[in-house]
Each structure stands twice: as C-alpha cells, then as structure tokens.
Amino acid sequence: MNSDSFYGRDLAYVHDQAFGHLARAGGETLLRLLGRQGFDSGLVVELGSGSGITAQLVTEHGYDLFGVEVSPDLVEIAQTRAPQASFINASLLDAELPQCVAVTAIGECFNYAFDERAGDEALGVIFQRVFEALEPGGLFLFDIAEPGRERSGPRRDWSEGPDWTLCLEASEDHDLRTLDRRITVFRQVDGGFRRSDELHHLRLYEVQDVLHGLEAAGFEARRLGAYGSAVHFGRGHSGFLATRRR
Template identity: 40%
Template sequence: MWYKEDLAFIHDIGFSDYALKSAPGIIEILKQNNIQEGLIVDLGCGSGLSAREFVKANYQVFGVDISEAMIKLARTRVPEAKFQVGSLFQIEIPPCHAVTSIGECLNYLFDSNSDREKLIHLFHRIYNALIPGGVFIFDIAEPGQVTQETTIKNFTEGKDWIVLVEKEENRDGILTRRIITFRKVGEHYRRDDEVHRQQLYEIVEITEKLNSVGFEVQIMQNYGQYNLPLKHTAFIARKLINLNS
C-alpha cells in the first residue's frame, strides 16, 4: 500500500542522496563506538542504499521495510544482506551490534502499530537486542515541516518520471503528504497515488523516551559531513556497558 512499484522506483533513482550521503557519517559513528564489524539491523531499509554501504564496510546487514517493492530492489542491490518485508514496529529484532533507521522512518504512520505508545515499546526491544556497547542511530522529523493550516505543492522530474507532492501539517503534529507519480512504461505514462502520514516528534520527547529505557543519548544535526534537512534531528542512543556485571 505504500511505496508501491512506481514510487519505490522513483524514490530509489531520484531521492538517493539522503541515504548515500548519510552512510559515511554513520559508519564513522560506529567506528567511534568501537563497532568495527557485526550485525546492523536497518529498520526502514528502503531500497538497500545504506545497506550496500554497510556491507562494503564489512558489516552484516538485516534490513526491514514495509514496502514489498523496496525490499525487491534491496535484495537485487545487496544480495549479501538479508531483507524482510514487515513493520519495523512488529518485526523481531535479532541480537545485534547496531540498529539504524535513516530517513525519518520512525515518523511514518503506515500501520496501527506506529503510534506514540508503540514507540516506547520499540525502544525497549531495540535496547534488549543490542549488545552492551551497541548503538541505535536514527533521525526524526520535527514539527514545523509546513506552516500550520497551509498547503505546499511541489514537483520533481527525472527521465521518464515525475512526482507531485502536496504537504499539510495540522495542529496535532500530523504531516500529510499526498503523492502523485507518473512513470513511463512502454509508450505511455502510468499514474499512481499514495497518501503518507507522519507523526512529528519534538526532540525532548524522543530524548526522554530513550533515557527512560536506559540509553545514553546524543543529538546531532548531521551525519558526518551531511547536514540534515531543516527541522530534522539525528540521535545516537548508546547501550552502556555495565562494568559491575
């Protein structure tokens, strides 16, 4: 229902910068935390762009995404990694060295499990899955993406495709994106429509939830040399090593 074939194709070919430019900074964060190898669980892995960079850096990758079309692209791109279709709020998270969720994945309201109550449960599950010293690296979109009660429309085009997006943000911090795609298939253009909704989160709320689980939290506006878009924040949540155990 989301990121179907045409939007997945367009996102992969036309909107790859976020994943590709974030990856070097994320790998550097891992190395700074003495994670030189091991399993990375990539929640909301998309078409496998980040996974490919992680595998190149000698990590193992297990990627999860709710979009079947995205997972199909990821499996083709990174055959060395393991991928599964599913909700990041429901998937079983195996023991791992790191968990990543890049590109505001935690904001999406794609299923009934993606709400504020389920977010704290996800943080608990990630904490329990991480080895001592493991890290959870992710980013969120904050309120203020669009001036409330206004509508923003824009479009992006590439070879044989165009995507039109209408965005609105309400008083409850819900961002709605109405997306229309046109993709040339054979001699004709094919149209598809999707509606994506996101719960926007304040930095302090996410920090408090992470702290309550037991994480040590660091916030950033960038992944290495890549600066995040306006009103986006990245988090490094560390599971500390218990020296008394």
C-alpha cells in the same frame, strides 16, 4: 491505505533513483561512529531499509545487515542492490530484533502511520526493544520529523528524472501533530506515462519526548544536527544518536 499505495512499484523506483542522499549520508555516519566505538564488523539492523542504499554501503564495509521493510516493492529493489544483506517484508513494530552492533531508522521511518499503531506509545516500545537487542557499546541512529516540518502552510513541489515526474503536496495539522504527504508519480512505461497516487500519513514527535523516551529505555542519547557534512537537517527534522553504555 493498503500496501499497494505505500511505496508501491513506481514510488519505490523513484525513491531509489533520486531520493537516496539521506540513506547514503546516514550509512556513512553510522560507519564512522561504529569505528569510533571500536567495531569493524557485526550485524546492523536497519528498520525501514527502503531500496537498500544504506545496506549496500554497510555490507561493502564488512558488516552484515538485516533489513526490515514494509513495502514489498522496496524489498525487491534492495535485494538486487545489496545481495549480501537479508531483508524481511514486515512492519518494524513486529519484527524480532536479533542481537546487533547497531540499529538504524533513516528517513523518518518511525513517523509513518502506515502501521496504524505508530505513535508515542509504540515509539517507547521500539526504543526498549532496540536497547535490548544492542550489544554493549552498540549504537542506535535515526531521524524523525517533528512539529513544524511544514510550518509555513501547505506546500506543493515537484521533481523529475529522465523517465518520471513526482508531484508532492504536504500539509501539517499543528493541533493533531500529523503531516500528510500526497504524492503522485508519473512514470514512463511502454511509450506512455503511468500515474500512481499515494497518501502518506505521518505522526510528528517532539524532540524532548524522543530524548526522554531514549533515556527511559536506558540509552545515553543526543540530538544530531546533521548526518556528517552531507545532510544538515532542516526545520522540523532531527537526527538522534543513542548509545548502549558498556
């Protein structure tokens, strides 16, 4: 897969238009949790910052934000949406993490195998790097897809907006612990419909392994069933809150 086929211009547009609920709910949850920790400013690092929906919310509430995003088309939208934030176009496995009060990865960002190094080992390394970047009392908020996300077999679904239609086929390999999402977007441009096809390959992580990895990195960690009252994680999808003790 090359970068043209991973959150390219049409899927980036559709993601921003219609799939921002997780980014909003995650951002609101983060702001509330940071307040409880006694923070009201400081730097938030957002891994897989998408189209900047969380970044917009967080910067409007007095925090600085540094986003790391592998899709250049998403970075372009994010720069317009959250002009006070700064973004780099890089893999979250490579980016240097500055000292910060929080790190987020909202929307299964660690699962995507667009970067072929993604997997259990890389996850352990990133947990360690996040721990070292966080100030004492700092928070690490993220969600992951786990085995069983598509337990009932291959699923076909579609969604639509005023100028686009998105078709999805999702299938999980239980033995390999992988999930493929084949996505086709038809977007209205110049009086016709442009078709874009993408294949997203995800590695699935067991909840217990994630919790052990967080504890091994030094965090106090727990699983979350929801991002506030707005998003309750469904089957095969879990949130995590990890804290660097003071």
